[in-house]
Amino acid sequence: MKFFVDTAEIDAIAELNELGIVDGVTTNPSLIKKSGRDILEVTKEICALVDGPVSAEVVATEADAMIAEGRKLATIADNIAIKLPLTWDGLKACKALSAEGHMINVTLCFSANQALLAAKAGASFISPFIGRLDDINLDGMQLIADIRQIYDNYGFETEILAASIRTVNHVSEAAKIGADVMTAPPEVIKKLAQHPLTDAGLAQFLKDAEAAGIKIV
Numbered sequence: 001m002k003f004f005v006d007t008a009e010i011d012a013i014a015e016l017n018e019l020g021i022v023d024g025v026t027t028n029p030s031l032i033k034k035s036g037r038d039i040l041e042v043t044k045e046i047c048a049l050v051d052g053p054v055s056a057e058v059v060a061t062e063a064d065a066m067i068a069e070g071r072k073l074a075t076i077a078d079n080i081a082i083k084l085p086l087t088w089d090g091l092k093a094c095k096a097l098s099a100e101g102h103m104i105n106v107t108l109c110f111s112a113n114q115a116l117l118a119a120k121a122g123a124s125f126i127s128p129f130i131g132r133l134d135d136i137n138l139d140g141m142q143l144i145a146d147i148r149q150i151y152d153n154y155g156f157e158t159e160i161l162a163a164s165i166r167t168v169n170h171v172s173e174a175a176k177i178g179a180d181v182m183t184a185p186p187e188v189i190k191k192l193a194q195h196p197l198t199d200a201g202l203a204q205f206l207k208d209a210e211a212a213g214i215k216i217v
């Protein structure tokens with residue numbers, strides 16, 4: 001499973017990238033606002049930092065305007081993935097921009113039918129929002145499973161990008177189902193390394209090492 005970082009904070013991306021676990025980055029207008037940076041400036045900096053796809057989202061809602069904004073975003077760097085909403089106009093823009101050879105991340109997916117349309121429109125990535133479905137008592141993981149089955153049935157190459165990940169369990173469950181990619185905030189990714197038994201075991205080892213006077217250097 002590929003790991004994308006869902007943030008526009010350069011320091012957080014750089015810290016995770018040093019570990020070699022960052023396969024890409026996803027941003028959106030809300031994350032850009034939180035960073036306090038200009039969208040073109042911060043996106044260019046992120047693209048220079050990581051080798052994988054960097055999703056940059058359009059803000060237009062009409063197809064022709066989305067296409068124009070997408071082309072502008074694509075000039076930032078070769079690893080830009082143009083992020084489009086899963087609307088009818090978004091699908092039109094997806095078809096046009098993917099035909100030009102651009103990577104497309106279709107976002108705000110909440111149904112298997114939407115995912116099917118995005119794949120047929122040429123999306124590189126489909127982003128089903130797990131957490132937001134869970135928020136309204138629907139099963140986000142079932143959506144991942146449904147999309148996986150449909151894509152496998154017909155050989156679609158669109159990658160399933162599990163988004164709106166809130167917990168470490170979301171990550172492992174999405175991986176077991178077969179999501180190609182997951183995107184999560186830095187704090188969730190860091191929590192993947194945590195376990196209370198690891199902490200307890202380390203504390204005991206350190207206590208015993210101190211009692212035995214063990215020193216390595």
